[in-house]
Amino acid sequence: MSIQLQIEATRGSARAGTLITPHGEVETPVFMPVGTLASVKGVSQDVLEELGVQILLSNTYHLYLRPGIETVRQMGGLHRFMSWDRAMLTDSGGFQVFSLNDLRKVSEEGVAFRSHLDGSPHFLSPEKAMEIQIGLGADIIMAFDECTEYPADAQRARASMELTLRWAERCKKYFEEHKGEVPWGSSQPSALSSQQKQVLRFAQDDNSKGHWKGQTQALFGIVQGGMDAALRRESAGRTIDIGFPGYAIGGLSVGEPRELTRDIVESTLEHLPSDQPRYLMGVGTPEEIAQYAQSGVDMMDCVLPTRAARHGLLFTSEGKVSIKQARYAQDESALDPACDCRVCQRYSRAYLRHLYASNELLAQVLNTVHNLRFYLATMRSVRGWIRAGRGATPPVC
Amino acid sequence: MSIQLQIEATRGSARAGTLITPHGEVETPVFMPVGTLASVKGVSQDVLEELGVQILLSNTYHLYLRPGIETVRQMGGLHRFMSWDRAMLTDSGGFQVFSLNDLRKVSEEGVAFRSHLDGSPHFLSPEKAMEIQIGLGADIIMAFDECTEYPADAQRARASMELTLRWAERCKKYFEEHKGEVPWGSSQPSALSSQQKQVLRFAQDDNSKGHWKGQTQALFGIVQGGMDAALRRESAGRTIDIGFPGYAIGGLSVGEPRELTRDIVESTLEHLPSDQPRYLMGVGTPEEIAQYAQSGVDMMDCVLPTRAARHGLLFTSEGKVSIKQARYAQDESALDPACDCRVCQRYSRAYLRHLYASNELLAQVLNTVHNLRFYLATMRSVRGWIRAGRGATPPVC
Numbered sequence: 001m002s003i004q005l006q007i008e009a010t011r012g013s014a015r016a017g018t019l020i021t022p023h024g025e026v027e028t029p030v031f032m033p034v035g036t037l038a039s040v041k042g043v044s045q046d047v048l049e050e051l052g053v054q055i056l057l058s059n060t061y062h063l064y065l066r067p068g069i070e071t072v073r074q075m076g077g078l079h080r081f082m083s084w085d086r087a088m089l090t091d092s093g094g095f096q097v098f099s100l101n102d103l104r105k106v107s108e109e110g111v112a113f114r115s116h117l118d119g120s121p122h123f124l125s126p127e128k129a130m131e132i133q134i135g136l137g138a139d140i141i142m143a144f145d146e147c148t149e150y151p152a153d154a155q156r157a158r159a160s161m162e163l164t165l166r167w168a169e170r171c172k173k174y175f176e177e178h179k180g181e182v183p184w185g186s187s188q189p190s191a192l193s194s195q196q197k198q199v200l201r202f203a204q205d206d207n208s209k210g211h212w213k214g215q216t217q218a219l220f221g222i223v224q225g226g227m228d229a230a231l232r233r234e235s236a237g238r239t240i241d242i243g244f245p246g247y248a249i250g251g252l253s254v255g256e257p258r259e260l261t262r263d264i265v266e267s268t269l270e271h272l273p274s275d276q277p278r279y280l281m282g283v284g285t286p287e288e289i290a291q292y293a294q295s296g297v298d299m300m301d302c303v304l305p306t307r308a309a310r311h312g313l314l315f316t317s318e319g320k321v322s323i324k325q326a327r328y329a330q331d332e333s334a335l336d337p338a339c340d341c342r343v344c345q346r347y348s349r350a351y352l353r354h355l356y357a358s359n360e361l362l363a364q365v366l367n368t369v370h371n372l373r374f375y376l377a378t379m380r381s382v383r384g385w386i387r388a389g390r391g392a393t394p395p396v397c
Numbered sequence: 398m399s400i401q402l403q404i405e406a407t408r409g410s411a412r413a414g415t416l417i418t419p420h421g422e423v424e425t426p427v428f429m430p431v432g433t434l435a436s437v438k439g440v441s442q443d444v445l446e447e448l449g450v451q452i453l454l455s456n457t458y459h460l461y462l463r464p465g466i467e468t469v470r471q472m473g474g475l476h477r478f479m480s481w482d483r484a485m486l487t488d489s490g491g492f493q494v495f496s497l498n499d500l501r502k503v504s505e506e507g508v509a510f511r512s513h514l515d516g517s518p519h520f521l522s523p524e525k526a527m528e529i530q531i532g533l534g535a536d537i538i539m540a541f542d543e544c545t546e547y548p549a550d551a552q553r554a555r556a557s558m559e560l561t562l563r564w565a566e567r568c569k570k571y572f573e574e575h576k577g578e579v580p581w582g583s584s585q586p587s588a589l590s591s592q593q594k595q596v597l598r599f600a601q602d603d604n605s606k607g608h609w610k611g612q613t614q615a616l617f618g619i620v621q622g623g624m625d626a627a628l629r630r631e632s633a634g635r636t637i638d639i640g641f642p643g644y645a646i647g648g649l650s651v652g653e654p655r656e657l658t659r660d661i662v663e664s665t666l667e668h669l670p671s672d673q674p675r676y677l678m679g680v681g682t683p684e685e686i687a688q689y690a691q692s693g694v695d696m697m698d699c700v701l702p703t704r705a706a707r708h709g710l711l712f713t714s715e716g717k718v719s720i721k722q723a724r725y726a727q728d729e730s731a732l733d734p735a736c737d738c739r740v741c742q743r744y745s746r747a748y749l750r751h752l753y754a755s756n757e758l759l760a761q762v763l764n765t766v767h768n769l770r771f772y773l774a775t776m777r778s779v780r781g782w783i784r785a786g787r788g789a790t791p792p793v794c
Contacts, residue, residue: 037751037752037755037757038748038751039752039757039758039759040759041757041758041759042439042758042759042761042762043759044739044759044762044763045743046739046743066751066754066755067726067747067750067751067754067755071726071727071747071751074727075727075729075745075747075748081745081747081748081751082744082748083743083744083745083748329464329468330468330471330472332472342441342443346442346443346480347479347480348472348478348480350464350468350472350478351435351472351478351479351480353464354434354435354463354464354468354478355434355436357463357464358434358463358464360434360436360438361436361438361439361758361761361762362436362437362438362439362440362441364439364758365439365441365758365762366441
């Protein structure tokens with residue numbers, strides 16, 4: 001038993017449901033905030049819980065470099081390490097390594113790359129990516145794929161897709177042999193106070209009662225194929241033939257025009273099983289996540305809300321606000337009158353503008369809290385729309 | 398009616414009580430966290446409230462530059478600007494201008510200086526410092542003084558003290574004439590939602606019921622005199638002659654040996670009125686704040702807990718922890734087993750170490766939250782010790 005998607009309502013192509021994971025339930029469609037280095041920059045875990053985050057994404061490549069997999073494994077996995085007892089997903093490292101450009105070299109075996117931190121040489125293979133992600137212990141882990149560059153001609157897109165499929169087979173083989181090594185069942189270190197054990201909610205009792213018994217991580221496959229709908233169909237079919245409990249659409253938002261992204265997503269979705277989760281990686285703006293959720297995507301992740309926040313770019317129900325602008329310097333109104341987050345309930349645009357213009361840490365924190373709330377509220381609206389059935393207007397942000 | 402100190406218990410030289418201000422009560426002795434630019438770096442106001450902070454210090458010099466006094470005044474003062482409805486104190490800008498060294502030039506009239514941000518020329522006088530602080534609207538404001546450099550010979554220390562006394566007279570004169578201009582009574586802008594008005598707690602109703610009627614800011618005088626006990630005694634006496642509702646001891650922690658600081662503090666305290674608040678500026682370590690509270694100081698402020706936090710230097714009941722050290726990389730225990738803050742209740746040293754080593758924003762936030770809690774808990778212990786009377790051991794950190 002790893003993960004299960006219970007679809008509870010449909011509306012057109014859209015589905016609303018509950019993704020059941022070893023670390024809790026996730027209402028879908030869902031947007032997953034990115035906590036690259038086991039932290040959503042500046043936002044503590046209790047605030048994430050308060051925002052209603054049910055699943056986080058962490059980056060394997062970055063965690064592999066810092067703090068290193070052995071440290072996380074010793075600590076009992078990512079959940080315990082960062083004190084997050086809700087669901088977690090890790091990517092495979094494939095995209096980050098793809099992004100490193102000149103620092104990497106791809107072979108059949110895997111990818112040789114150099115750390116962006118200190119230039120040290122490393123090697124990631126399908127097996128290594130599985131070993132790492134098992135050690136990290138996220139509920140959902142991703143196959144190690146090659147994110148096809150854009151643009152890519154037909155020959156290159158096919159070759160890349162075929163490599164991803166061969167790697168997917170190797171990922172699955174390794175995972176099936178080693179998934180029992182996930183560190184969830186590690187005994188509680190005696191160094192923690194009883195109060196801490198309670199808070200961390202991984203008490204010895206739970207473990208000995210077999211809290212994790214029978215539960216494992218879920219490995220998702222990833223569809224590639226560049227911008228060719230036929231290749232995408234083939235990739236989907238052959239990935240399904242290998243067999244995974246969920247499927248992602250990768251290799252998009254790599255520079256292609258938005259209309260092309262949409263075409264590929266919608267055509268690919270037609271070839272993915274309807275009774276399993278469909279995860280669109282690395283997307284998108286508030287409008288896009290609402291749109292793709294309506295098209296039938298169940299899960300999405302993107303650095304946009306968090307990264308834009310740190311640049312003072314805030315999403316609101318009235319449009320984008322670049323908070324650094326002088327026009328807000330004496331604006332007493334809330335950032336977004338329609339938003340229920342702690343930031344909009346308490347602070348003025350003038351204050352937020354001052355914080356950002358003064359390079360204050362709190363600007364990063366508050367901006368991120370708001371943007372995350374906006375994204376989560378957007379998805380909550382979509383879920384509500386799906387469940388409402390006929391009559392309601394689709395939420396458009 | 399501005400401020401009033403109710404002394405409720407004494408023990409030796411120490412006093413425990415309640416400082417009643419227009420924006421709420423403050424248990425004394427108290428440590429005031431520094432929120433330089435209307436923000437305690439990285440820590441939002443709701444977290445400060447949760448930590449038990451009852452009074453914050455903000456820096457006039459920095460706010461004068463960003464966002465500027467007119468902005469804050471237009472927003473109804475600092476409390477409304479930063480959405481803090483508890484007590485607030487501003488310094489006069491004197492110390493910051495003193496710290497700018499070569500960029501400043503002192504005359505009888507005041508201090509000409511250049512902004513550390515862009516080199517633009519500015520001028521601060523006693524009158525200007527009053528005008529600014531009235532515009533900012535803190536509950537307690539400070540006289541514009543000259544922080545005597547260290548070391549200073551007898552002649553220099555006297556000249557500096559005399560200047561501070563002449564400036565104190567000018568401060569009080571200006572303040573008495575203009576204190577009614579404090580922007581607390583500004584009408585509620587219509588741009589805020591009714592929910593925001595509730596949250597900000599400055600509803601039109603409150604204003605029209607005369608919430609601020611009769612209440613004003615309090616201007617504290619500052620004792621100077623360098624490291625000469627006799628000069629300090631004279632400065633205290635002559636500042637009391639001018640007459641203020643509270644007195645600060647300034648010009649310490651400017652490079653002098655700790656033992657000398659202690660001597661000056663203890664001798665100066667003897668010359669300050671026992672029925673009015675005594676504020677020791679810019680001090681200190683956890684041991685020092687406990688020590689000076691026991692000597693009879695009622696209020697202290699220091700950047701140490703917040704600044705040290707941002708450098709990964711954490712105060713704990715077991716001593717100082719430099720969290721970046723490799724020894725903590727796999728340390729599952731809490732930062733401080735005796736601490737009740739959210740950080741110690743939830744996160745391991747390993748995670749805190751990872752955050753700091755990875756230059757994550759959350760490191761700044763969590764480290765600061767813990768250090769503030771440690772300081773506040775230290776003062777709470779001292780207050781408890783004072784109120785307990787004979788028998789209890791003085792808290793030594």
